[in-house]
Amino acid sequence: xxxxxxxxxxxxxxxxxxxxxxxxxxxxxxxxxxxxxxxxxxxxxxxxxxxxxxxxxxxxxxxxxxxxxxxxxxxxxxxxxxxxxxxxxxxxxxxxxxxxxxxxxxxxxxxxxxxxxxxxxxxxxxxxxxxxxxxxxxxxxxxxxxxxxxxxxxxxxxxxxxxxxxxxxxxxxxxxxxxxxxxxxxxxxxxxxxxxxxxxxxxxxxxxxxxxxxxxxxxxxxxxxxxxxxxxxxxxxxxxxxxxxxxxxxxxxxxxxxxxxxxxxxxxxxxxxxxxxxxxxxxxxxxxxxxxxxxxxxxxxxxxxxxxxxxxxxxxxxxxxxxxxxxxxxxxxx
Amino acid sequence: xxxxxxxxxxxxxxxxxxxxxxxxxxxxxxxxxxxxxxxxxxxxxxxxxxxxxxxxxxxxxxxxxxxxxxxxxxxxxxxxxxxxxxxxxxxxxxxxxxxxxxxxxxxxxxxxxxxxxxxxxxxxxxxxxxxxxxxxxxxxxxxxxxxxxxxxxxxxxxxxxxxxxxxxxxxxxxxxxxxxxxxxxxxxxxxxxxxxxxxxxxxxxxxxxxxxxxxxxxxxxxxxxxxxxxxxxxxxxxxxxxxxxxxxxxxxxxxxxxxxxxxxxxxxxxxxxxxxxxxxxxxxxxxxxxxxxxxxxxxxxxxxxxxxxxxxxxxxxxxxxxxxxxxxxxxxxx
Numbered sequence: 001x002x003x004x005x006x007x008x009x010x011x012x013x014x015x016x017x018x019x020x021x022x023x024x025x026x027x028x029x030x031x032x033x034x035x036x037x038x039x040x041x042x043x044x045x046x047x048x049x050x051x052x053x054x055x056x057x058x059x060x061x062x063x064x065x066x067x068x069x070x071x072x073x074x075x076x077x078x079x080x081x082x083x084x085x086x087x088x089x090x091x092x093x094x095x096x097x098x099x100x101x102x103x104x105x106x107x108x109x110x111x112x113x114x115x116x117x118x119x120x121x122x123x124x125x126x127x128x129x130x131x132x133x134x135x136x137x138x139x140x141x142x143x144x145x146x147x148x149x150x151x152x153x154x155x156x157x158x159x160x161x162x163x164x165x166x167x168x169x170x171x172x173x174x175x176x177x178x179x180x181x182x183x184x185x186x187x188x189x190x191x192x193x194x195x196x197x198x199x200x201x202x203x204x205x206x207x208x209x210x211x212x213x214x215x216x217x218x219x220x221x222x223x224x225x226x227x228x229x230x231x232x233x234x235x236x237x238x239x240x241x242x243x244x245x246x247x248x249x250x251x252x253x254x255x256x257x258x259x260x261x262x263x264x265x266x267x268x269x270x271x272x273x274x275x276x277x278x279x280x281x282x283x284x285x286x287x288x289x290x291x292x293x294x295x296x297x298x299x300x301x302x303x304x305x306x307x308x309x310x311x312x313x314x315x316x317x318x319x320x321x322x323x324x325x326x327x328x329x330x331x332x333x334x
Numbered sequence: 335x336x337x338x339x340x341x342x343x344x345x346x347x348x349x350x351x352x353x354x355x356x357x358x359x360x361x362x363x364x365x366x367x368x369x370x371x372x373x374x375x376x377x378x379x380x381x382x383x384x385x386x387x388x389x390x391x392x393x394x395x396x397x398x399x400x401x402x403x404x405x406x407x408x409x410x411x412x413x414x415x416x417x418x419x420x421x422x423x424x425x426x427x428x429x430x431x432x433x434x435x436x437x438x439x440x441x442x443x444x445x446x447x448x449x450x451x452x453x454x455x456x457x458x459x460x461x462x463x464x465x466x467x468x469x470x471x472x473x474x475x476x477x478x479x480x481x482x483x484x485x486x487x488x489x490x491x492x493x494x495x496x497x498x499x500x501x502x503x504x505x506x507x508x509x510x511x512x513x514x515x516x517x518x519x520x521x522x523x524x525x526x527x528x529x530x531x532x533x534x535x536x537x538x539x540x541x542x543x544x545x546x547x548x549x550x551x552x553x554x555x556x557x558x559x560x561x562x563x564x565x566x567x568x569x570x571x572x573x574x575x576x577x578x579x580x581x582x583x584x585x586x587x588x589x590x591x592x593x594x595x596x597x598x599x600x601x602x603x604x605x606x607x608x609x610x611x612x613x614x615x616x617x618x619x620x621x622x623x624x625x626x627x628x629x630x631x632x633x634x635x636x637x638x639x640x641x642x643x644x645x646x647x648x649x650x651x652x653x654x655x656x657x658x659x660x661x662x663x664x665x666x667x668x
């Protein structure tokens with residue numbers, strides 16, 4: 001790991017604007033959606049669901065991009081590789097990511113397809129159900145990967161969602177090759193249980209061959225190895241990757257360490273309003289520590305802190321500077 | 335007052351999407367803005383300020399339209415007369431207002447001008463500073479007033495901001511004439527101290543001639559009569575209008591009553607995050623009670639309750655059903 005690089009992390013992911021509304025479990029069921037999951041939809045289907053949704057709030061999102069924003073909010077340096085269209089939501093996305101300090105060197109293409117959006121329905125229990133219209137994000141390809149940017153980063157981080165798109169997978173292969181040559185680490189988030197089910201074999205191959213650091217939640221980790229037992233999945237992960245962090249919601253996370261898997265508690269949240277982005281921000285905090293060669297438990301605590309901030313309000317981008325929260329919590333020097 | 339009408343309130347106002355970001359007082363000063371005020375800007379100036387703003391959240395807004403949404407959230411019936419363009423923000427605005435149950439029968443025109451937006455900078459003390467690019471909202475005119483819709487309402491409610499635009503003033507005159515003929519009451523909100531300064535003479539004339547119910551904050555009420563003393567302003571208001579409600583932030587409000595001005599405390603807020611919309615939602619709660627011929631103090635308490643909800647989060651639209659909060663507070667029957 002090279003902590004002296006110009007960038008801590010470069011992320012590869014989908015550029016999405018989140019459209020967030022409250023919904024009851026009945027409304028989610030009536031729309032035919034799986035509560036807690038992410039469903040890919042076409043533009044017409046997205047319009048149908050949007051029309052049925054309540055009053056909404058728009059916040060820039062995208063799983064891996066949220067992580068890049070979180071790294072910058074921690075005081076780190078990040079850039080993102082993602083695609084938007086030259087339209088209103090594309091300008092909103094670019095403004096928000098750059099205003100957060102994330103490098104985003106991208107020339108948007110004229111629509112169609114329009115900038116992607118993620119319709120997020122938040123249940124009274126703060127669980128989120130998502131429908132994603134990828135739009136311009138689905139055009140992410142190898143030509144978007146600038147080797148100069150990727151080779152500046154200590155870690156290349158990708159979201160598992162990319163495996164839903166053929167050209168994005170090739171973009172990831174390209175970026176991983178650059179990362180390898182430059183001596184950077186490769187990190188992957190499994191993103192979503194259904195995404196793991198769709199691409200289990202490919203993701204498993206990638207984890208074994210290319211991934212140094214894996215992020216997953218408990219369900220995704222178990223699905224990856226087709227097991228019902230977390231212990232079994234963790235043991236397989238120990239064989240396959242250099243480091244991992246498996247999140248378990250309010251139960252905290254389990255991270256790899258020289259002494260074996262280590263359980264680290266969640267950070268207390270003032271209130272739990274919307275769990276969107278909890279995993280993305282956990283990864284941000286963890287990566288910030290990882291790049292600085294902090295101990296696994298320390299990385300996990302930074303991840304937990306970042307996640308606790310983002311679940312306390314609507315949207316998957318931090319509203320308070322995470323660096324300040326981390327200082328107050330004594331997790332980084334004052 | 336005719337409580338049996340199809341609509342409680344029809345509002346006339348600017349259709350805006352709020353673009354909300356945190357900002358320090360120094361940042362607001364560096365942009366040359368007056369903290370706590372609303373500045374009208376052109377499209378280029380709006381772009382310049384947006385570029386300097388931090389990561390933002392987009393929420394539909396517009397002062398009088400927020401009031402209409404609040405009336406529906408209280409369980410009432412409202413419609414709005416407002417103009418958007420046929421563009422992304424226009425569709426967002428129309429979705430949100432209709433999803434909130436507000437009638438909005440409007441055929442958007444192709445841009446330019448684009449749908450209006452209000453750049454909202456929220457200071458650490460929860461005060462908001464606004465820059466408005468009116469865009470399509472500035473085209474509101476008499477032809478947008480459907481006499482059939484206006485004559486269905488018990489109250490016609492307009493925002494003072496309309497006095498910044500010549501055709502919108504004529505729309506208000508037209509709508510007020512329809513309201514008069516149908517026996518509806520006419521309500522006006524003074525909107526903003528600077529707006530009162532800009533149009534003091536005209537607004538004063540209107541209040542004396544056309545307005546039954548006036549909403550203002552303390553500063554606006556004093557400015558309208560060119561006095562430093564609230565008591566003097568209230569006494570003038572008693573002569574000019576049938577009813578008034580003057581809000582005083584955390585100090586509550588003063589409302590007219592048969593026994594003279596009545597002080598009513600503010601409702602406790604769980605947290606104060608963003609005061610945007612406090613006055614708009616106060617008016618919504620008050621109007622809901624007013625249309626139902628509730629006592630002035632009861633109306634003021636409904637207003638205070640609605641305001642306390644909207645200042646507890648970002649954005650000027652309620653996130654929790656106000657009817658439910660009002661039932662819990664014992665202000666409407668369970």
